[in-house]
Amino acid sequence: EPEVTQTPSHQVTQMGQEVILRCVPISNHLYFYWYRQILGQKVEFLVSFYNNEISEKSEIFDDQFSVERPDGSNFTLKIRSTKLEDSAMYFCASSGAGNYGYTFGSGTRLTVV
Amino acid sequence: SQKIEQNSEALNIQEGKTATLTCNYTNYSPAYLQWYRQDPGRGPVFLLLIRENEKEKRKERLKVTFDTTLKQSLFHITASQPADSATYLCALKASGSSNTGKLIFGQGTTLQVKP
Numbered sequence: 001e002p003e004v005t006q007t008p009s010h011q012v013t014q015m016g017q018e019v020i021l022r023c024v025p026i027s028n029h030l031y032f033y034w035y036r037q038i039l040g041q042k043v044e045f046l047v048s049f050y051n052n053e054i055s056e057k058s059e060i061f062d063d064q065f066s067v068e069r070p071d072g073s074n075f076t077l078k079i080r081s082t083k084l085e086d087s088a089m090y091f092c093a094s095s096g097a098g099n100y101g102y103t104f105g106s107g108t109r110l111t112v113v
Numbered sequence: 114s115q116k117i118e119q120n121s122e123a124l125n126i127q128e129g130k131t132a133t134l135t136c137n138y139t140n141y142s143p144a145y146l147q148w149y150r151q152d153p154g155r156g157p158v159f160l161l162l163i164r165e166n167e168k169e170k171r172k173e174r175l176k177v178t179f180d181t182t183l184k185q186s187l188f189h190i191t192a193s194q195p196a197d198s199a200t201y202l203c204a205l206k207a208s209g210s211s212n213t214g215k216l217i218f219g220q221g222t223t224l225q226v227k228p
Binding site: 004031033035041042043044045048056058089091093095098100101102104105106107109 | 147149154155156157158159160161162202204214215216217218219220228
């Protein structure tokens with residue numbers, strides 16, 4: 001069964017540092033997403049990406065966040081200057097055309113200290 | 114305000130019984146609703162999708178119903194097994210939004226199936 005792969009599985013960073021979270025979505029999927037889940041809270045939408053551009057973003061996704069699909073396979077989330085409140089599990093997901101379920105990766109646990 | 118709510122209390126049932134989980138929403142007009150399973154420290158795993166014009170969907174031991182009048186979806190697991198123990202999330206995609214696939218998640222209900 002195809003999988004969405006995320007690296008690293010854990011990342012600890014100092015406040016103010018930049019982090020890049022990496023994802024390899026399913027190869028024939030067209031839509032790519034980042035969600036996050038703060039411990040004990042809901043899964044929250046951050047951004048969706050289609051046709052090499054952001055199609056929608058939430059109010060969480062401010063100027064400190066950016067996404068890229070630098071080649072045909074990777075999809076990255078960059079946080080420029082991390083804050084303590086950015087500590088969360090970050091999930092990448094992808095989906096195909098049509099109304100089908102999304103495939104989520106196993107997540108990157110980001111801890112900002 | 115817009116809300117999507119699941120029973121935050123854990124649901125404990127005996128193996129072999131049917132588990133029923135509830136998802137209620139307010140001030141949304143959903144295009145469809147999805148159910149996911151989430152194990153601790155893992156990403157959500159897609160289970161079922163039901164569209165706003167559908168009443169019921171089934172997949173093996175799973176059944177989802179959707180009542181747009183009551184603004185509620187029910188998720189049933191029949192003949193439950195201890196391996197079904199997990200947190201179950203409902204997620205809604207609003208109609209009228211762009212075709213970006215943004216999902217709004219409930220907080221999840223934890224199911225514990227006892228042998």
